Amino acid sequence: MDEACARIELRFDRTAFGPGDPVWTQAVLRNAGTAPLFVNKRLLLNAPSAPEPFRELELSVVAPDGRRLPFLCLVLAGRPRREDYALLASGEEIGVRFELAEYYDFAGEGTYRVQAFYSDGTAEPPSVPAGATHLRGPIVSDEVPLRIVTAAPA
Numbered sequence: 001m002d003e004a005c006a007r008i009e010l011r012f013d014r015t016a017f018g019p020g021d022p023v024w025t026q027a028v029l030r031n032a033g034t035a036p037l038f039v040n041k042r043l044l045l046n047a048p049s050a051p052e053p054f055r056e057l058e059l060s061v062v063a064p065d066g067r068r069l070p071f072l073c074l075v076l077a078g079r080p081r082r083e084d085y086a087l088l089a090s091g092e093e094i095g096v097r098f099e100l101a102e103y104y105d106f107a108g109e110g111t112y113r114v115q116a117f118y119s120d121g122t123a124e125p126p127s128v129p130a131g132a133t134h135l136r137g138p139i140v141s142d143e144v145p146l147r148i149v150t151a152a153p154a
Contacts, residue, residue: 027098032091052119054079059115
């Protein structure tokens, strides 16, 4: 497997947010290897407790007091389809952008820690193109600090 050559990264528009600010986030899956990867490009964000075929992306959001925040949404999703898969050539990346505060409650101020996990839990993915490796995962991002401040940042 070429999982060691795949990277998942979280990118935020800023590092500090005021109360009630939208927290725009992008999760980016990148092929850092030389061989093509066959990936589930849907990058569906769902709760860690969701069945594996119904999530490719999950997050760990840890509050300033050390407790893990619960995922607040109910995501209705079907199994991935053939068109949800794509080849990711060496150096290429794909991503999905979402508003993190729609999924987690950033109620208190302080520094939160966010980490992303990619995996493709589809039992029977489409056939992998010749020369490519199916990226099953898991792939884990670095932990990213995110500050919620009392007054909206400038």
